Amino acid sequence: MTEHRMDDDMDEVAPLDGAAGEAARAYHASDAPVPREAMWAAIAARRAAASTVEPAAPALRVVAGGAPAASEATARDVPRAFAPPRWAYAIAATMLLVIGVGIGRQMRGSIVAQREARADSVTSAAVWQAASTEHFGQVETLLTWMTSSPEARSEAQLAAWSRDLLGSTRLKLAKRISGERAEDLNRAATRLWNTLECLKKAGLSPEAPLVLDSTSPDGWMSVPAGMPSVQTQEPRSNP
Amino acid sequence: MDDQQLIAAVRGGDPRAEREFYDRFVDRVYRLAHRLAGDAAAAQDYTQETFVRAFDRLAQFRGEASLSTWICRICVSVTLNGIKARTSRGRIEVTMDEPPEVPTTRREAEPDLKTRLHAAIDALPDGYRTVFVMHDVEGYTHEEIGQALEIQPGTSKAQLFRARAKLRTALADFAGEWA
Structure with missing residues (x-):
């Protein structure tokens, strides 16, 4: 470390030596080995997290009305109506988890009763399990996609995922919500996606007709699907 | 490489x-x-x-x-x-x-040399302490310190001398052991 000391000619205040010199060299000395791997993992994680919020990164594109039939659509057929920023996916995932769990728990009892009335052979627990598995599977798919390399985020994947999330009919409703609430189409689409996931989790058909019932300035929106009504809210977080 | x-x-x-x-x-x-x-x-x-x-x-x-x-x-x-x-x-x-804490002058509470020296290093102004640690403890040269801290090597030397002087003053009670 010491290549060439420059204080050889500085005898005004000599270095501490003897016991004091030893004591000085022990100042804040680290006896433990350097935690190389742990720090490298933390550095890699921080750098990866930072790279996922780059504004220029590819974003999900959802068809905004007039889309071709799913069987005919290709990646190039999908109009690029909007490109949600990456934080929208984080918000979407949060909304999905919070609202989905909340609504699902709230409605669990009534759904069991409905299913018994239908003499459904599938138990409510099984439906709950299946819906939850699918629900978290989609979240996992979304998060995996978000953190994947740019090369892995192909247009075809995006188009397929968009069609799976919202059909053209739902997208029209999303456009309506977007107009009513004066919010981005991607946010409105995210609300609807959450609503559909809540319905599935509650054991209801995701094909149930949805109605835009009410919106409030504080961010809440009510979307009834028959008797049950899903309330959505966009949480705010500091970057 | x-x-x-x-x-x-x-x-x-x-x-x-x-x-x-x-x-x-x-x-x-x-x-x-x-x-x-x-x-x-x-x-x-x-x-x-x-x-x-x-x-x-x-x-x-x-x-x-x-x-x-x-x-x-x-x-x-x-x-x-x-x-x-x-x-x-x-x-x-x-x-x-x-x-x-109120400083005490009780002799039996006097820390040993190492503890007292470390406390004295801790009490140095940031600039002095950094130069002292880098030079006398870690072995950096004044040129390296100057580049790292964006100061002149002469400034690094001056701060080191002042740091050492302060430490000697703080350790006056132990002077007989290490001077």
Whole structure:
């Protein structure tokens, strides 16, 4: 470390030596080995997290009305109506988890009763399990996609995922919500996606007709699907 | 692979070069952060922050100092700023929770040489302490310190002398043992 000391000619205040010199060299000395791997993992994680919020990164594109039939659509057929920023996916995932769990728990009892009335052979627990598995599977798919390399985020994947999330009919409703609430189409689409996931989790058909019932300035929106009504809210977080 | 080749490879996004860059400097950075911070957890935080910034800013490295000195400069900056932030938080907590300690002159409470010296080093102004630790404890040259702290080597020398003088004064009771 010491290549060439420059204080050889500085005898005004000599270095501490003897016991004091030893004591000085022990100042804040680290006896433990350097935690190389742990720090490298933390550095890699921080750098990866930072790279996922780059504004220029590819974003999900959802068809905004007039889309071709799913069987005919290709990646190039999908109009690029909007490109949600990456934080929208984080918000979407949060909304999905919070609202989905909340609504699902709230409605669990009534759904069991409905299913018994239908003499459904599938138990409510099984439906709950299946819906939850699918629900978290989609979240996992979304998060995996978000953190994947740019090369892995192909247009075809995006188009397929968009069609799976919202059909053209739902997208029209999303456009309506977007107009009513004066919010981005991607946010409105995210609300609807959450609503559909809540319905599935509650054991209801995701094909149930949805109605835009009410919106409030504080961010809440009510979307009834028959008797049950899903309330959505966009949480705010500091970057 | 020399520094220039390593820098080029890291800038090119080669993950093996990034790891080599880390391996080459991590011990030095961690040890310096630990010496200045005096705490393993804080040293880890500062080391991580140093490398995150180094990777981000490597494109700005112009080669005016050695790569080692450049990353050392980042480490010192990160560590001193972190210590300052922690100290200011700590001061608030002390003020709220307990009265400041009153110095005692009781002889039996006198710490031993090492404890007293370390307390005296802790009490040095930031500039003196940093130079003292880098030079007398870690063995950096005044040129390296000057580049790392963006001061003249002469300033580094002057601060080192003042630091040593203060420490000698603080250790006057032990003068017979080490002078």
